[in-house]
Amino acid sequence: xxxxxxxxxxxxxxxxxxxxxxxxxxxxxxxxxxxxxxxxxxxxxxxxxxxxxxxxxxxxxxxxxxxxxxxxxxxxxxxxxxxxxxxxxxxxxxxxxxxxxxxxxxxxxxxxxxxxxxxxxxxxxxxxxxxxxxxxxxxxxxxxxxxxxxxxxxxxxxxxxxxxxxxxxxxxxxxxxxxxxxxxxxxxxxxxxxxxxxxxxxxxxxxxxxxxxxxxxxxxxxxxxxxxxxxxxxxxxxxxxxxxxxxxxxxxxxxxxxxxxxxxxxxxxxxxxxxxxxxxxxxxxxxxxxxxxxxxxxxxxxxxxxxxxxxxx
Amino acid sequence: xxxxxxxxxxxxxxxxxxxxxxxxxxxxxxxxxxxxxxxxxxxxxxxxxxxxxxxxxxxxxxxxxxxxxxxxxxxxxxxxxxxxxxxxxxxxxxxxxxxxxxxxxxxxxxxxxxxxxxxxxxxxxxxxxxxxxxxxxxxxxxxxxxxxxxxxxxxxxxxxxxxxxxxxxxxxxxxxxxxxxxxxxxxxxxxxxxxxxxxxxxxxxxxxxxxxxxxxxxxxxxxxxxxxxxxxxxxxxxxxxxxxxxxxxxxxxxxxxxxxxxxxxxxxxxxxxxxxxxxxxxxxxxxxxxxxxxxxxxxxxxxxxxxxxxxxx
Numbered sequence: 181x182x183x184x185x186x187x188x189x190x191x192x193x194x195x196x197x198x199x200x201x202x203x204x205x206x207x208x209x210x211x212x213x214x215x216x217x218x219x220x221x222x223x224x225x226x227x228x229x230x231x232x233x234x235x236x237x238x239x240x241x242x243x244x245x246x247x248x249x250x251x252x253x254x255x256x257x258x259x260x261x262x263x264x265x266x267x268x269x270x271x272x273x274x275x276x277x278x279x280x281x282x283x284x285x286x287x288x289x290x291x292x293x294x295x296x297x298x299x300x301x302x303x304x305x306x307x308x309x310x311x312x313x314x315x316x317x318x319x320x321x322x323x324x325x326x327x328x329x330x331x332x333x334x335x336x337x338x339x340x341x342x343x344x345x346x347x348x349x350x351x352x353x354x355x356x357x358x359x360x361x362x363x364x365x366x367x368x369x370x371x372x373x374x375x376x377x378x379x380x381x382x383x384x385x386x387x388x389x390x391x392x393x394x395x396x397x398x399x400x401x402x403x404x405x406x407x408x409x410x411x412x413x414x415x416x417x418x419x420x421x422x423x424x425x426x427x428x429x430x431x432x433x434x435x436x437x438x439x440x441x442x443x444x445x446x447x448x449x450x451x452x453x454x455x456x457x458x459x460x461x462x463x464x465x466x467x468x469x470x471x472x473x474x475x476x477x478x479x480x481x482x483x484x485x486x487x488x489x490x491x492x493x
Numbered sequence: 494x495x496x497x498x499x500x501x502x503x504x505x506x507x508x509x510x511x512x513x514x515x516x517x518x519x520x521x522x523x524x525x526x527x528x529x530x531x532x533x534x535x536x537x538x539x540x541x542x543x544x545x546x547x548x549x550x551x552x553x554x555x556x557x558x559x560x561x562x563x564x565x566x567x568x569x570x571x572x573x574x575x576x577x578x579x580x581x582x583x584x585x586x587x588x589x590x591x592x593x594x595x596x597x598x599x600x601x602x603x604x605x606x607x608x609x610x611x612x613x614x615x616x617x618x619x620x621x622x623x624x625x626x627x628x629x630x631x632x633x634x635x636x637x638x639x640x641x642x643x644x645x646x647x648x649x650x651x652x653x654x655x656x657x658x659x660x661x662x663x664x665x666x667x668x669x670x671x672x673x674x675x676x677x678x679x680x681x682x683x684x685x686x687x688x689x690x691x692x693x694x695x696x697x698x699x700x701x702x703x704x705x706x707x708x709x710x711x712x713x714x715x716x717x718x719x720x721x722x723x724x725x726x727x728x729x730x731x732x733x734x735x736x737x738x739x740x741x742x743x744x745x746x747x748x749x750x751x752x753x754x755x756x757x758x759x760x761x762x763x764x765x766x767x768x769x770x771x772x773x774x775x776x777x778x779x780x781x782x783x784x785x786x787x788x789x790x791x792x793x794x795x796x797x798x799x800x801x802x803x804x805x806x
Contacts (some may be wrong), residue, residue: 213627316700324776338616353630384729385729388727388729403729403732403733404733406729406730410728410729410730410731411726411727411728412726412727412728412729413724413725413726413727413730414698414701414725414726414727414739415724415725415726416698416701416716416719416724416725416741417719417723418716419739419740419741420716420719420741420742420743421743421746422739422741423740423742423743423747424740424741424802425738425739425740425741426732426738426739426740427732427736427737427739428729428732428733428736428738429733429738430733430734430736430738433734434736449632490607
């Protein structure tokens, strides 16, 4: 099979042996696979794939059809349309995935959207509901709302009855984010736009003091992105006064059983919203596998709404 | 009535009009009232009493007997032995308390112990279980474990089946804390004694980086004391790697209904442990009301295990 392959800090296309599904695993012919920030870190050598994932094939999510099943794999049949988060190796013509990680693709959703769905919607759903316990009527602030996780977070918050405010740096993207269900603001001065019950922090340390300033009593800040910096100053006195929570989270290093729980949560609480037409996957651009280097360049260049997706067949 | 009274940064004894119970309130003849850190802050003018509490009478907790009831107060009868957290005014011969804040005193518990029980056990129980979700088998670290909240936290953790480690600065108090059910360590080097699932942080900012270093995956740090400092450095990248939670909390500013919830939690989950003899209130020293200034000096001088309690009758 052919796959996106990391060689000396570049992403190229290379031949690899076809993977074989082990016990409980399914072999998927990948049709589409989204790009994510972790791919960029891995390309730079900073974020190695976890044990059990191909070390040199990037890709944290995929959508495709089942073409074979390993011993004991029974949740899906050959030909089923499936999608999943994977530890790595998603940007390839074939990939093996444990069946407990797979989700069925909603009937009306195309391959491209499905290939860009799992990582950002699972990340946003886990952060907003499992970690932060977002409830209807609460006031949610999503930072970096034009990105993949941001657009998912805005939509999930709005669908759950929260009042969503979205900070978007790029002026040209603000109308698009507003169309997802948020009141859109510039990042500058967001601290005075609160109070917020939940803050979805995708930028990192530079925002943290202002996040706390803008937080309501008993509010929760969930940090799932630190591209803007990791070292934050935190005033514990202000935190006590607000009975505030700062929680940080990431999906990739979790063990299989915890990732499987997030897939079940997606099946119960998110995929039905896709089937009812309440959610969508904004796709900024698609690229064929042969143009994978261009796809990575586009991903890092910014100024886009939603996902960059590789189309493999 | 006579009461401890804050005058120009000193605590003296003064005469006040007898308080009258309002709707839903009970008049309590106070037998014992513990001292707490907030009293010291209030004496220094830094921590004014919340609205509805006497502005110049300190005291966040009390134990006594019901002597009168306001309109609609029905939970207790005249003569009942009761104890409570109050917003202020506890260190007085008489105090009014909303009946939803009152708890019955366990049968075998004396006035002195009951007067020093509500604040520290409610604080520790709320922090460990409501805020941090401590579960049996988890590893708990209690900082400042020789203090009032610390001794309560150690005992509650041990009674709940947690593995409790306690940091105690004063060497002379370490055996006493070990007797409450903990493995006792010096504060120095605690970061290497983990991993801990829950850290009860009673010291503040200087410990936070080491708390995070010593934290287990999915661990929770609950900050309820910042006497050592409020401004902490927090590495959000390390937090993400551990999926860590930092939560800060304080009881005093909560509205009546939330405080009443903590009293109900105490009645359900803590008072039965006292009745079974599994918990006790360590009392370092008692003082009559006329010696209230000495009681405050003793409270701030350190080197004690457990509570300083005023005995009013």
